[in-house]
Amino acid sequence: MIKIIEKIEGEAKLNFNFKENKIDFVDVEFMSTRNIENILKGKRAFDALVINPRVCGICGHAHLMATVQALESCYDNLILSDKAKIIRELTLNFELIQNHFKWFYLTLYPLFGKKQQILKATYPSQLMSKAIAVIGGQYPHTSYAIVGGVACEITEIDLIKVQHYIAQTLKFVEQNLLKVESEVFLKTEDANSLYDGDLTEILDEIKNSELLGYGKSYDRFISFGENSFFKKGKSVKTKVTHNISLVDVKESQITSSFAKNVSFKDKYYEVGPLSRAMINKTPLIIDVHKKYGDSIFSRILARIYEISQLLEHSRGLIKKIDLSQPSYIEPSIDISKLSGSGYSAVEAARGTLIHRVELESGIIKNYEIITPTQWNLSGGTRENHGVSQRAMVGLSDVKIAELVFKSFDVCSVCTTH
Amino acid sequence: MENSSLFDKLSSRLDELSNLPKLDDEVSISKLIEEKGFSRREFMTWAGAMTSMLMLPASFTPLVAQAAEIADRLPLVWLHMAECTGCSESLLRSATPSIDSLIFDYISLEYHETIMAAAGWQAEQNLHNAMQKYKGRYILMVEGGIPHAESDYFLTIGAHGKTGQESAQEACADAAAIFAIGSCSSFGGVQAAYPNPTNATALSNITNKTVINVPGCPPSESNIVGTLLHFILYGTLPALDVYNRPKWAYGLRIHDACERRGRFDAGEFVEQFGDEGAKNGYCLYKVGCKGPYTFNNCSKQKFNQGTSWPVQAGHGCMGCSEPDFWDKMGIVHEPLGDRLYHTVFGGLGADATADKIGVGILTVTAIGIAAHAAISLVKKPKE
Numbered sequence: 135m136i137k138i139i140e141k142i143e144g145e146a147k148l149n150f151n152f153k154e155n156k157i158d159f160v161d162v163e164f165m166s167t168r169n170i171e172n173i174l175k176g177k178r179a180f181d182a183l184v185i186n187p188r189v190c191g192i193c194g195h196a197h198l199m200a201t202v203q204a205l206e207s208c209y210d211n212l213i214l215s216d217k218a219k220i221i222r223e224l225t226l227n228f229e230l231i232q233n234h235f236k237w238f239y240l241t242l243y244p245l246f247g248k249k250q251q252i253l254k255a256t257y258p259s260q261l262m263s264k265a266i267a268v269i270g271g272q273y274p275h276t277s278y279a280i281v282g283g284v285a286c287e288i289t290e291i292d293l294i295k296v297q298h299y300i301a302q303t304l305k306f307v308e309q310n311l312l313k314v315e316s317e318v319f320l321k322t323e324d325a326n327s328l329y330d331g332d333l334t335e336i337l338d339e340i341k342n343s344e345l346l347g348y349g350k351s352y353d354r355f356i357s358f359g360e361n362s363f364f365k366k367g368k369s370v371k372t373k374v375t376h377n378i379s380l381v382d383v384k385e386s387q388i389t390s391s392f393a394k395n396v397s398f399k400d401k402y403y404e405v406g407p408l409s410r411a412m413i414n415k416t417p418l419i420i421d422v423h424k425k426y427g428d429s430i431f432s433r434i435l436a437r438i439y440e441i442s443q444l445l446e447h448s449r450g451l452i453k454k455i456d457l458s459q460p461s462y463i464e465p466s467i468d469i470s471k472l473s474g475s476g477y478s479a480v481e482a483a484r485g486t487l488i489h490r491v492e493l494e495s496g497i498i499k500n501y502e503i504i505t506p507t508q509w510n511l512s513g514g515t516r517e518n519h520g521v522s523q524r525a526m527v528g529l530s531d532v533k534i535a536e537l538v539f540k541s542f543d544v545c546s547v548c549t550t551h
Numbered sequence: 552m553e554n555s556s557l558f559d560k561l562s563s564r565l566d567e568l569s570n571l572p573k574l575d576d577e578v579s580i581s582k583l584i585e586e587k588g589f590s591r592r593e594f595m596t597w598a599g600a601m602t603s604m605l606m607l608p609a610s611f612t613p614l615v616a617q618a619a620e621i622a623d624r625l626p627l628v629w630l631h632m633a634e635c636t637g638c639s640e641s642l643l644r645s646a647t648p649s650i651d652s653l654i655f656d657y658i659s660l661e662y663h664e665t666i667m668a669a670a671g672w673q674a675e676q677n678l679h680n681a682m683q684k685y686k687g688r689y690i691l692m693v694e695g696g697i698p699h700a701e702s703d704y705f706l707t708i709g710a711h712g713k714t715g716q717e718s719a720q721e722a723c724a725d726a727a728a729i730f731a732i733g734s735c736s737s738f739g740g741v742q743a744a745y746p747n748p749t750n751a752t753a754l755s756n757i758t759n760k761t762v763i764n765v766p767g768c769p770p771s772e773s774n775i776v777g778t779l780l781h782f783i784l785y786g787t788l789p790a791l792d793v794y795n796r797p798k799w800a801y802g803l804r805i806h807d808a809c810e811r812r813g814r815f816d817a818g819e820f821v822e823q824f825g826d827e828g829a830k831n832g833y834c835l836y837k838v839g840c841k842g843p844y845t846f847n848n849c850s851k852q853k854f855n856q857g858t859s860w861p862v863q864a865g866h867g868c869m870g871c872s873e874p875d876f877w878d879k880m881g882i883v884h885e886p887l888g889d890r891l892y893h894t895v896f897g898g899l900g901a902d903a904t905a906d907k908i909g910v911g912i913l914t915v916t917a918i919g920i921a922a923h924a925a926i927s928l929v930k931k932p933k934e
Contacts, residue, residue: 166698166715168633169748170741173877180883184869188741188768191637253587264858271864272854274637275768278866280824280884285866287830461865462825547636 146511146546148539150532157535160526162513164393170551174501179205179469179493180281182501186489187275189503190548194274195229195266196482197489197503202279204489207476209465217459218283220451223361224296225266225276226480227444227451231303232259233483234407234441237543238311238332242434245537246339254332258306265299268292281469283462293452300452304445316442325422325435333438340431349430349538351525355409356398356509358383358488359481363447366479368403369412372423376413380477383488385504388513393549395512395520396504404428404521405485405509406543408436416443430541437543470496482506484543505548554608564786565617571624581620594619604777604852605784606799618783625783626689628681629732630722632715633742633751634695638733641769641854682725690782691726692775693719696735696742696751716757723758728782730763731755732775734871737764737794744877755795763788764795766847768871773852774800792846794874805842805868808850811835821865824884829865839884840867847872 149161170189174182186201187194199222206212239255263273269286270276278285304316312319313331328334340346355369358380367376378398385394395402403409408428411419418439422432477490485506492500512520519527522542526535573579584594598616602609629639681689699716713721723729731737731754743751755762765778777800781789789797806812814820815834822828824838836843842850845868853860861868870880880887 166633167749168742168751172746172748173741173744178882181877181881184881184883185741185744185877188635188637191635191640191769194635194637260856263855267855267858267864269864271859271861271866274640275871276864276866277861277869277883278864280866283825285824285829286864287825287832460825461829462823464823464825547634 146544146549148535150526150535155530157526157529157532159516159519160523160535161390162393162511162520162523163391164546164550165391167392167550171501171503174498177498179208179472179491179496179498182491182498183277183280186503187277189551190505190545191274192545192547193229193233193482193484193487195225195270195276196480196487198276198279199226200478200480200487200489200503202281203478203480204476204491205281205469205493206465207478208472208474208491208493209467209476212282212465213463214283215459215461215463217455217457218461220362220455221269221284221286221288221461222279223363224448224451225269226361227363227448228262228265229273230481230483231441231444232262233543234437235259235262237483238336238434238438241540241543242336245540246336246343251332254310258303261299261303261306265296268295268299280462282465283460285462287461288457290457293455293457297449297452300445300449304442307441307445311438311441316446319439320442320446323417323421325418325425333435336434337431340434345534345537346431347426347429348529348534349433349525349541350427351404351521352402353428354401354403354521355412355428356403356405356486357409357413357481358479358486360479361481362451363414363444364410364481365413367413368398369409372412372420374413374415380479380488383504385502385508391513393508393511393513394504395514396508397512402512402514402519402521402524403509404542405506406433406437407440407485408433409485410481411436411439430538433541468496469493472496482548484545484548485509487548503551505545505551507542507545507549510542511544511549554610558611558614561611561614561784564784565614565621568621568624568783568786569617573623575623578623579620580623601773601777601780604773604799604848605781614784615780618780622779622783625727626681626685627692627779628678628689628722628726629692629694630719632693632695632697632719632736632754633749634733634735634740636694637769638694638735638775641772641775678722682722686725688727689725690728690730690779691722692730692732693722693736693754694732696738696740696749697754697757698742698749698751699757719754720757723754723760723762726760728763728788729754729758729760730765730778730782732765732778733770734766734768734874734876737766737796738874740768741877743875761788762795763791763797765800766794766796766872766874767849768876770872771849771852771854772856774848796846796872800848801846801872803846803848805845805847805850805862808848809842809862810850811862824865835862835865835867837886838867839869839882839886841870841873841876841880841887842868844880844887845870845873 147163147165150157151159174185182201187198189197235258236255239251244250266273269288270278308316311331311333312329314329328337353371357364358366360366365376367374368378382399384397387394412423419436422435426432473494475492479486479488487506488504490502491498510521514520514523522539525538529535595612595616598619599612602612602615697716697719734740736754738753739751742749765774789799792798792801811832811834815836819833820828820837821833821835822837849860869883870876
């Protein structure tokens with residue numbers, strides 16, 4: 135028996151195969167692609183800065199960061215000022231935060247039979263977009279990050295504006311999502327002692343509908359994007375190692391879908407906020423994982439917890455900015471004379487985003503983009519399921535399977551690049 | 552005199568629309584705005600800003616307010632084709648106080664794939680129902696280029712596996728007005744960049760009906776909302792430029808109203824990112840600004856509720872509301888000059904492009920820019 139669900143924020147299709155009333159295999163298909171990697175071939179290196187943010191309007195900023203870092207890694211001795219690094223990290227944080235709000239209020243709410251909360255989704259994401267715009271000019275699709283630094287020359291007033299937007303967003307979080315001060319929430323280490331905001335409403339709904347423990351997969355997590363907050367590493371069950379290399383990340387084509395599979399040492403790993411929290415050993419998430427494993431409950435809590443963490447961390451980052459430092463330091467050689475290869479990994483809202491580039495005299499010979507959803511939605515075989523496939527096997531209700539599927543915060547826009 | 556006859560015309564159009572049944576009797580936009588805590592004064596201030604954006608006299612503000620209040624008489628269908636969802640994202644961030652978003656929330660957004668709750672069969676049914684029920688009345692907004700013709704990468708949508716082209720054509724057939732939102736549906740977009748592997752093309756190339764283009768990558772939220780309000784007010788197509796862009800939004804070049812224009816006129820240019828000129832807000836032409844070649848109102852409307860825009864953030868305009876800017880406006884950090892790729896002219900130069908796109912004034916501008924740039928070079932040599 136095959137059932138079909140499509141239009142999962144774009145053009146993904148799920149074919150559910152049932153055996154004795156239980157899902158025994160789910161074929162995940164992406165039916166279109168835009169072929170951005172082929173478009174990049176033969177273009178000048180800097181064209182990637184224009185084209186790649188357009189891979190995704192939902193996390194385009196992560197693509198800009200991944201592009202600029204991939205191009206920079208082609209240099210042997212490129213220097214960036216700390217100011218430029220912090221500014222880039224801030225805008226990326228803001229993009230993650232606003233994505234999490236939209237996912238929670240637009241996607242997750244209706245899955246529990248509740249009315250979509252459009253205004254609750256747009257208000258805080260507007261604030262975060264404005265914070266990006268103050269620094270980057272516009273959102274989505276900024277272009278302010280350039281090879282060698284950032285184009286913006288921000289002032290003290292800009293920083294005050296950004297701080298204001300962070301404060302307003304924190305206020306929204308405290309008044310709506312948590313009903314408790316963010317600082318208290320961040321110190322919480324017990325997953326059963328949450329308060330009564332919108333977050334708890336959804337978590338309670340999971341408990342009441344007896345969905346606790348649903349959506350478990352391999353319990354294998356990975357994260358490659360490193361910055362002052364996220365650590366690189368992998369976590370299998372709870373054993374964390376930080377010594378991992380992008381060399382072991384492999385993309386492979388499958389016949390049933392335009393999206394390529396992604397594996398690390400030939401195994402499928404989960405990416406996203408839950409993975410990041412496991413690798414960062416965040417106490418609350420470690421606790422929820424201990425109680426409910428890599429389930430939808432843990433995934434939702436990890437994503438929302440990250441909002442508070444990143445807001446708090448961003449506040450600290452702003453204090454570290456030294457405005458007297460240069461925004462841009464000219465690279466030692468012009469990119470048009472540069473040959474070599476480079477790569478980057480950044481943490482996007484939905485998980486690790488990887489860009490690999492090969493340049494020959496400043497012309498792109500090859501460009502490879504691996505998006506977070508490719509990790510989570512790799513279409514494995516019956517013998518070797520992908521992460522989301524495994525999480526859905528054994529369920530008897532397609533609606534619950536859809537909930538499990540969407541707990542990975544699927545983005546097919548990126549995936550059909 | 553001219554204004555008074557226009558006022559009367561718009562007024563009677565709005566009265567006609569007011570008589571149409573509301574899509575939801577329980578909710579009215581004006582009541583909703585009030586419930587959400589906006590005073591009448593705030594609402595009128597917003598309407599005043601929209602009036603000025605639509606290039607109408609301030610005395611038309613009550614009409615624009617009325618248009619917003621009766622926006623729920625016209626159902627809207629929003630289709631996604633090959634795109635990145637950036638335009639929807641831009642729309643979802645329309646103004647706070649969220650009057651724009653309130654309006655968009657309650658104008659019967661009958662079908663919008665990203666923000667609607669329905670999925671799968673139900674979503675396709677919703678679309679079908681909306682198109683039947685409001686035949687000839689609904690406004691169609693399309694986001695994304697249309698992959699078509701001989702291509703291995705046909706976009707297919709929905710449970711019946713229709714191609715994007717089929718879905719778009721079907722929706723165009725009975726629409727009261729068709730708007731291509733963003734550079735993708737206006738001109739093909741990023742996926743249509745050379746070598747265009749999916750054969751992506753503009754919406755206007757697959758339908759015989761008039762398509763109004765609202766390009767930009769993404770267009771600002773105010774241009775999207777303004778397009779809707781304009782249609783409600785006039786009920787007819789706006790004055791369009793050579794690329795079917797509404798003149799009220801795309802009538803002027805970025806350069807014409809740029810906050811750094813004075814620097815350009817004074818020959819003060821940023822020679823390199825991070826230099827003293829960059830710190831002092833000099834003109835970005837020499838580090839690649841394409842503002843002189845780009846028609847849009849970004850310099851006035853800005854983005855994210857008027858927070859900023861690329862030039863304010865120290866990065867030049869990249870010409871995203873112009874056709875095929877991916878291929879024709881490179882290199883990104885250098886002046887347009889003679890560096891053109893994948894054009895029919897084999898990269899002959901800016902003047903050739905200006906001729907090709909049929910806007911002769913650009914040729915003059917290009918010469919003017921060259922003169923300015925030359926003066927500046929003499930005054931301040933690049934190290």
